[in-house]
Amino acid sequence: MTATQNPSAQTAAVAPPSQVRTILVLGAMVALGPLTIDMYLPALPRIADDLGVSSSVAQLTLTGTLAGLAVGQLIVGPLSDSLGRRRPLMAGIVLHMLASVLCLFAPNIEVLSVARGLQGMGAAAAMVVAVAIVGDLFDDSEAATAMSRLMLVLGVAPIVAPSLGAAVLLKASWHWVFAVLIVLAGVLLLVAALALPETLPRAQRLPLRVRSIGSTYLTLLCDLRFVILVLVGALGMAGLFAYIAGAAFVLQGRHGLDQQTFALVFGAGAIAFVAATQFNVVLLRRFSPQRILVGALAAATVIGAVFIAVSVTHTGGVYGFLIPVWGVLAMMGFVIPNAPAVALSRHHEAAGTAAALLGAAQFSVGAVIAPVVGLMGNNEIALSVVMTGGVAIALLALLAVGTGEEAVEH
Template sequence: MRDPLFRMALILGLLSAVGPFAIDMYLPALPHLAVDLGTTKARAALTLTSYFIVFGLAQMIYGPMSDAIGRKKPLIIGVVIFLIATIAASMAPSIGWLIVARGLQGLGAATLMVVPRAIVRDMATGPQAAKMMAAIMIVISISPMLAPLTGSIVMAWGSWREIFAVLAVASLLSLGLILFVLPETLSVQRRQPVELEPMLAGAKRLLTDRRFVGLTLIGGFGMASFFVFLSTASFVYTSQYGLSATGFSIAFAVNAIGFFSASQFAGKLAMRYGMERVISLAITGFAGVMISLAAVVLLGIDALPVVIAGLFMGNACLGLVMPTAMVMSLDPHPDIAGLASSLGGTIQMLTGGVMIAATGPFMDNTVATMVPGIALCAGLAWLTAALSLPRLRLRMV
């Protein structure tokens, strides 16, 4: 990758990592938060749900906005909202206040998901864009490895409120990057005004594009598997396996390494074998590993090393799926990249939210329900590829 693209990927990765950091750094604090605010584990988990739902819906705002006024201004607006919401969360006197503040955090963080993907589409296409997206994933993937550990360190000398203080500092640093380092990549000539009729026409064009919808849902079910894990992992690892906050952070980081490591090969494999074949094989591997792990766990073989190893392998396959699916869904739509990015992101986040809601009643904070929930998402991702994307036939040779 040329140096300018790598430098841009590094900047975008740092910005994109703020949203995941706001989730992952917070996970070790969930059990403590529930006790401190005098609420249930289920109510504490709603602070994640509110973040995800608003995060998903807000992407429909920032995409068209970035197509109309450029990429930098929506980033500035979103980060400022995130900063204000983070300060409010740190002062939350009740679980209801915190749920609302987390939703506002999601409103601000959504810009850091949508706009960077549109910037990638501004600068590159095809395998080159896949390589750039994979480089962004390097930075993003560090978040699941470092964020929970950072959260447990903060918890060692403070409380869950100090976690939000650290996030406020991170948002200030992000604002500095946007204002003083990030260039504008959408020229005035290429900007499109926010008008309802063109937006509806663009949305119709995307939603009737079988390839776009299929790739988006593949990514959505892949993301949903991660959401199911996030909403239950801290309780499973600390209650069932007796891990401390630091122990949970380490176990969580090991799982994330699979995703991080594999994502770095996405661009190279796409250039050598083609993006369609890479995503076909990867989604098959993801579903196969997770369904096998679910079967093993339900047979009573649920030792922690077995679970961590299975999640590692499944996330490795998912690491090839996510960046490839993102690039392939945006490539055919350069003139509405912002809208495509926001609509795709919204569909993916809402898919994740629906899967959390669907699996939530069956979750009992044990690995025997967590892993099958993840496997269900993986199976639906594979089924989407098999039924909705005939051009992405799951060829094994």
């Protein structure tokens, strides 16, 4: 189903000037979350030292961000279904900028953690609105293709963000990473104001009442197939968040990489992820999104088992760590576009709320995973077990409802 064929798009009478431009703008919006998460990763060891806390406590600032992203999406999703997509988006970016100012002047780990949570809530608006707009304009395989193209833009963020953070750390303290985020969020606010159309017509907006919002969430949660797809997406993301949480400590601490080399290696993982998202578009011409999901999760589970074996035996040094990690990240490049696309196609009437549940589940898992990796030792074994466990459980959840198209259709 194309954008013009979607009933929502027809009713809205919205014809984006260019589909490519729309995807680029949406990709820029979604990128605010990864930029917020990844840009300060090279500074995590320095933050721990500067504020006099352990590495696991410093990782709580990442947990705060992910929790903010989860809670923020649950709030913004229903708001975007009631107020339209643009207004909640603008308000969220402004909140992100104000929170970044608080991060810039944070005197201790407590203030920084709270500010990072508020940052996450602001970034959540950009992410959930972008995904909801995909739900407004596309359906099923077309939505999966759009999500894959969006991931191409999104994939630039994990490549650029740590490098930007490392460059700032060469000249200034970690506080100034957040000054750069203020500028970037300001640019995104301007882009959204000038280039992002409203895709939800007034006639299709839901009432902004607590009972109505609760009823919408209940309807979604009573849809077993939708819930399973949400769980698959969230558990699939567990491996990605485990890597984000522990990579700096493993690569810089155990393997001795400097900040610049770490940024390059971290970016290589993002390239593996992005390449897979684009190959996903090719696979969608021959296979359903559901079948691609099963194959990717099965492959990720096998790669993860190898990763655990290599980690336990300390085989291969830094390459023994990186190669299986990149393999799992590549498989996530197939999972992350397809699971949300199929889930959203079930509930066009509440795309914002559905997108909120998808995102909140993903980042709730991330908020739990980040400290778990730290508590398990911030080492290769911790990462391999958590990454493999996430994809294996996701595979089992998907197999529990079947592998074919009948498992996800009404």
